[in-house]
Amino acid sequence: xxxxxxxxxxxxxxxxxxxxxxxxxxxxxxxxxxxxxxxxxxxxxxxxxxxxxxxxxxxxxxxxxxxxxxxxxxxxxxxxxxxxxxxxxxxxxxxxxxxxxxxxxxxxxxxxxxxxxxxxxxxxxxxxxxxxxxxxxxxxxxxxxxxxxxxxxxxxxxxxxxxxxxxxxxxxxxxxxxxxxxxxxxxxxxxxxxxxxxxxxxxxxxxxxxxxxxxxxxxxxxxxxxxxxxxxxxxxxxxxxxxxxxxxxxxxxxxxxxxxxxxxxxxxxxxxxxxxxxxxxxxxxxxxxxxxxxxxxxxxxxxxxxxxxxxxxxxxxxxxxxxxxxxxxxxxxxxxxxxxxxxxxxxxxxxxxxxxxxxxxxxxxxxxxxxxxxxxxxxxxxxxxxxxxxxxxxxxxxxxxxxxxxxxxxxxxxxxxxxxxxxxxxxxxxxxxxxxxxxxxxxxxxxxxxxxxxxxxxxxxxxxxxxxxxxxxxxxxxxxxxxxxxxxxxxxxxxxxxxxxxxxxxxxxxxxxx
Amino acid sequence: xxxxxxxxxxxxxxxxxxxxxxxxxxxxxxxxxxxxxxxxxxxxxxxxxxxxxxxxxxxxxxxxxxxxxxxxxxxxxxxxxxxxxxxxxxxxxxxxxxxxxxxxxxxxxxxxxxxxxxxxxxxxxxxxxxxxxxxxxxxxxxxxxxxxxxxxxxxxxxxxxxxxxxxxxxxxxxxxxxxxxxxxxxxxxxxxxxxxxxxxxxxxxxxxxxxxxxxxxxxxxxxxxxxxxxxxxxxxxxxxxxxxxxxxxxxxxxxxxxxxxxxxxxxxxxxxxxxxxxxxxxxxxxxxxxxxxxxxxxxxxxxxxxxxxxxxxxxxxxxxxxxxxxxxxxxxxxxxxxxxxxxxxxxxxxxxxxxxxxxxxxxxxxxxxxxxxxxx
Numbered sequence: 011x012x013x014x015x016x017x018x019x020x021x022x023x024x025x026x027x028x029x030x031x032x033x034x035x036x037x038x039x040x041x042x043x044x045x046x047x048x049x050x051x052x053x054x055x056x057x058x059x060x061x062x063x064x065x066x067x068x069x070x071x072x073x074x075x076x077x078x079x080x081x082x083x084x085x086x087x088x089x090x091x092x093x094x095x096x097x098x099x100x101x102x103x104x105x106x107x108x109x110x111x112x113x114x115x116x117x118x119x120x121x122x123x124x125x126x127x128x129x130x131x132x133x134x135x136x137x138x139x140x141x142x143x144x145x146x147x148x149x150x151x152x153x154x155x156x157x158x159x160x161x162x163x164x165x166x167x168x169x170x171x172x173x174x175x176x177x178x179x180x181x182x183x184x185x186x187x188x189x190x191x192x193x194x195x196x197x198x199x200x201x202x203x204x205x206x207x208x209x210x211x212x213x214x215x216x217x218x219x220x221x222x223x224x225x226x227x228x229x230x231x232x233x234x235x236x237x238x239x240x241x242x243x244x245x246x247x248x249x250x251x252x253x254x255x256x257x258x259x260x261x262x263x264x265x266x267x268x269x270x271x272x273x274x275x276x277x278x279x280x281x282x283x284x285x286x287x288x289x290x291x292x293x294x295x296x297x298x299x300x301x302x303x304x305x306x307x308x309x310x311x312x313x314x315x316x317x318x319x320x321x322x323x324x325x326x327x328x329x330x331x332x333x334x335x336x337x338x339x340x341x342x343x344x345x346x347x348x349x350x351x352x353x354x355x356x357x358x359x360x361x362x363x364x365x366x367x368x369x370x371x372x373x374x375x376x377x378x379x380x381x382x383x384x385x386x387x388x389x390x391x392x393x394x395x396x397x398x399x400x401x402x403x404x405x406x407x408x409x410x411x412x413x414x415x416x417x418x419x420x421x422x423x424x425x426x427x428x429x430x431x432x433x434x435x436x437x438x439x440x441x442x443x444x445x446x447x448x449x450x451x452x453x454x455x456x457x458x459x460x461x462x463x464x465x466x467x468x469x470x471x472x473x474x475x476x477x478x479x480x481x482x483x484x485x486x487x488x489x490x491x492x493x494x495x496x497x498x499x500x501x502x503x504x505x506x507x508x509x510x511x512x513x514x515x516x517x518x519x520x521x522x523x524x
Numbered sequence: 525x526x527x528x529x530x531x532x533x534x535x536x537x538x539x540x541x542x543x544x545x546x547x548x549x550x551x552x553x554x555x556x557x558x559x560x561x562x563x564x565x566x567x568x569x570x571x572x573x574x575x576x577x578x579x580x581x582x583x584x585x586x587x588x589x590x591x592x593x594x595x596x597x598x599x600x601x602x603x604x605x606x607x608x609x610x611x612x613x614x615x616x617x618x619x620x621x622x623x624x625x626x627x628x629x630x631x632x633x634x635x636x637x638x639x640x641x642x643x644x645x646x647x648x649x650x651x652x653x654x655x656x657x658x659x660x661x662x663x664x665x666x667x668x669x670x671x672x673x674x675x676x677x678x679x680x681x682x683x684x685x686x687x688x689x690x691x692x693x694x695x696x697x698x699x700x701x702x703x704x705x706x707x708x709x710x711x712x713x714x715x716x717x718x719x720x721x722x723x724x725x726x727x728x729x730x731x732x733x734x735x736x737x738x739x740x741x742x743x744x745x746x747x748x749x750x751x752x753x754x755x756x757x758x759x760x761x762x763x764x765x766x767x768x769x770x771x772x773x774x775x776x777x778x779x780x781x782x783x784x785x786x787x788x789x790x791x792x793x794x795x796x797x798x799x800x801x802x803x804x805x806x807x808x809x810x811x812x813x814x815x816x817x818x819x820x821x822x823x824x825x826x827x828x829x830x831x832x833x834x835x836x837x838x839x840x841x842x843x844x845x846x847x848x849x850x851x852x853x854x855x856x857x858x859x860x861x862x863x864x865x866x867x868x869x870x871x872x873x874x875x876x877x878x879x880x881x882x883x884x885x886x887x888x889x890x891x892x893x894x895x896x897x898x899x900x
Contacts, residue, residue, distance in 0.1 A: 363770070364770065
C-alpha cells in the first residue's frame with residue numbers, strides 16, 4: 011500500500027497504580043482510513059487514545075506523527091499536531107450556542123466575530139453532510155446534534171486525526187447510519203479516523219482496519235474485509251464464544267402487572283411519562299426501547315414505587331388469592347411488606363443499587379437488614395447470600411470484605427443482580443443491565459434473565475443495544491418523550507422499525523390515530 | 525530535531541495518582557512521621573519566638589520534655605489529662621452519628637453550651653429547694669432536652685426544606701452564646717456578669733473527682749461503637765451517609781433518619797454539657813465549652829468517625845494542649861504560644877492524609893509501585 015502513515019505508536023505503556031492499562035502497545039494509523047479500536051471494557055482502548063489526545067502521559071514508549079517523534083503533554087499539544095478527540099461524555103456549555111461552544115477556548119487573532127464563526131461552522135456542516143444549526147443553544151439540541159457539535163469542534167480546530175470514543179452508544183440506528191456516512195466523507199478528505207467501540211457489526215460496517223486490544227495488550231491489527239465477527243470476538247475475548255442469545259418460548263404466561271394511564275412529572279413540572287399503558291405477563295421478557303432520557307428510568311421507578319404518579323394506576327395481580335393490588339397507593343416499604351416480590355436493578359449501580367464503600371455482605375443487607383432482632387443487625391443471612399452469589403455467579407473478588415466499588419463493572423453488576431434475584435422476585439426490572447460489561451459478563455446476565463423467565467418471573471428490561479433487545483425479548487415496548495409509541499413482537503420486527511418508533515413524535519402518533 | 529528519549533525530555537516534573545489502597549501499617553507510619561516532622565518544625569519556631577530558648581539552645585530537651593511533663597509529671601496532671609480527654613471525646617462522640625450520615629453538624633459547641641446552660645438554669649432556680657439527687661436528675665433532663673432542641677431545629681429545616689445544615693448549625697452556636705450572656709445578665713444583676721460557682725448540683729465523686737466522668741464517657745464510647753456498627757439504626761445512618769438515593773431505593777425514610785440521628789447527636793452534646801455543668805463547673809459562662817465543640821470535629825474526623833480510634837485522637841490533641849501550656853509556663857511565653865504549637869502539629873497530621881490518599885511520582889522515576897506493592 012502506498013498509503014501515508016499519519017501516526018505511529020511504539021511500545022506505549024501506561025500504569026495506574028498496580029494496574030497495567032497498556033503494555034507496550036504498537037499502533038499505526040494511515041491517512042484517509044478508518045481504524046476501529048476494538049476491545050472489551052477495561053482492555054485499555056480509551057486509555058490508549060487519551061494518551062494520543064494528551065489527557066494522559068505515557069510511562070514508556072514513543073508517539074510519532076508523520077514519522078517524527080512528538081511529545082503530547084496536553085490536549086493543546088494534541089491540537090497543535092492536528093489531533094482531536096470526541097469523548098464519550100460531551101463537554102459542552104448548555105447555555106451557549108453550538109457555534110459558541112465550538113470556538114470556546116480558542117485563541118484567535120483579531121476581534122471575536124460570531125458571524126464568521128457561524129459561517130465557518132455552516133461550511134463544515136455542509137461539506138461533510140452534518141445536520142446542525144450553529145445558532146441553536148445546546149439545551150435545545152438532541153443527543154446526536156450535541157455529538158455533531160463535538161465533532162465539528164474538533165474539525166474547526168483543524169484536526170486531521172479524529173478519535174471518537176464510543177460514538178454510537180447514544181445514537182439510534184438511523185443516526186448511526188448518518189454518522190457513518192459523514193465519517194466516510196471525512197475519510198475521502200484524507201482524514202484519519204480512529205473509532206473506539208465494542209460493537210462488532212459497526213466495526214465491520216465502517217472500518218478499513220481493526221486493532222484489537224485485550225487486557226492492555228495489542229492482540230492484532232487486521233483488514234476488516236478479511237475478518238469475521240466470530241474471529242474478532244475470539245481475539246477480543248481470548249477464546250471462542252457463542253454469540254447466540256437463547257429465547258425460550260414463554261410458558262403459561264399470566265397477566266401479572268397492568269400499567270394504566272400512568273402520568274409522571276418531575277420536580278420541575280415537566281412531563282416525564284404521558285399516559286403510559288401496557289401489560290406485563292409472567293414468564294416473558296419485555297424489552298423497553300427508546301433513545302436515552304425517553305422516560306425509561308421514570309417508568310421503572312414508577313412501578314417500583316419511587317415516583318409519585320400524577321395519574322393512572324399500577325395493578326399487581328397476586329398469584330395466591332387472585333388479589334389485585336394497586337401499587338400506586340402504597341409506599342415502597344408497604345409494597346415489600348405485602349410480599350409483592352418486586353426486584354429492581356437500577357441504572358446507577360453504585361449510586362443507587364449498591365453502596366460502593368460497603369462490602370458484599372453489607373450490600374446484601376440493604377434488602378434484609380430489617381429482619382434483625384431487637385434493633386440489632388443480623389449479618390449471618392446476608393453473609394450466606396453473599397457467599398452464594400460469589401459462588402454461583404462467579405464473582406471475582408479478593409474477599410467478602412472488599413468494598414464493592416473496588417470490583418470491576420461486571421462483578422459489581424453480578425452482585426447487584428444476584429441480590430435482586432435472591433429475593434425470589436415475581437417481577438424483575440432491570441435498567442441497562444449490561445451497560446459497561448464485557449462479553450462474558452453480559453452473557454452471564456442474559457442467561458440469568460432467561461433463567462428467571464423460565465421460572466415464571468416477568469422480566470422487564472431497558473436496553474440500549476437494539477440487537478440484544480431484539481434477540482432476547484419476547485415483546486418490545488418502545489417509548490419516546492414519555493409516551494408509548496409502539497408495542498411490538500420482538501420475533502417479527504426489524505431493527506429499523508424499532509428505530510423509527512424510537513423517534514416517532516407525539517404529533518405523528520396523533521395523526522395516525524386520526 | 526534531535527531524537528530524545530521520551531521520559532526524560534519534557535515529562536512533567538511531578539504528577540499525582542490516587543492510591544487504590546495502602547497497608548494500614550504504612551498509613552500509620554506516614555502519620556507518625558508527620559507528627560515527628562511537626563514537632564521538629566515546632567522546635568524551630570520556638571527557637572525564633574522564645575527568647576529563653578534562643579539564648580539557651582541546650583534547653584531544647586526541656587522543650588520536648590514539656591509535652592510529656594504536661595500530662596504525666598504529677599498524678600493531678602494525669603487525672604486532668606484523662607478528664608480533658610473524656611470531655612472532648614464526649615463531644616466528638618456526639619458529633620459522630622451526624623457525621624457518619626454526612627450531616628455536617630458544626631454546632632457541637634452551641635449544642636453543648638446550651639446543655640450547660642440548661643443544667644445550670646435548673647441548678648440556679650431549684651438548687652437547695654429539692655433534694656440533691658432529684659436536682660441532678662432534673663439538670664440531666666434539662667441539659668439533654670436543651671442540646672436536643674438545638675440540634676433538631678436545623679435537622680427539621682434540612683429534612684423539610686433542604687436548608688444548609690453547616691450554616692444553620694454554625695449560626696445556632698452564636699445564638700447559644702448570646703443566650704448565655706442574656707441569662708447571666710438576668711441572674712447576676714450586679715453587673716459583673718459572672719455567676720460564680722453554685723452550691724448545689726454537683727455530681728458525686730468517688731475515688732477521684734474525675735473518675736465518674738471518665739467512666740461515663742468510656743461506657744458511651746463502647747455503646748456508640750456498638751450503635752454505629754451493629755444496630756439497624758447505625759446501618760441506616762451509614763446508608764444515608766453514603767448515598768441518599770440508595771437509601772430511598774431500599775425504602776429508608778431519609779428525613780426520619782436525619783431527624784432521629786440529630787436528636788441523638790444533640791442529646792449527647794447535652795450530656796457533654798451536663799458533665800461540664802454538673803460534673804465540673806457548677807456554673808456557666810459563654811466560654812464554658814471553650815471551643816471543644818470545634819476541636820471535637822477534628823477529633824472525630826481524624827479518628828475516621830470510629831469511636832474507638834477517637835480515643836487516640838482525642839488523647840493526642842489533649843496531650844498537645846497540656847504539653848503546650850506546660851511550655852508556656854516553663855519558658856514564660858504568651859498564652860497564645862500553645863495554640864501555635866497545636867496548630868502546627870495538626871497541620872502536619874491533617875496534611876499527612878494527603879500522602880496516604882495520593883502517591884507522588886517524580887520525573888524520571890518509573891517504579892510506579894508495581895514492584896514494591898506486588899512484593900508486599
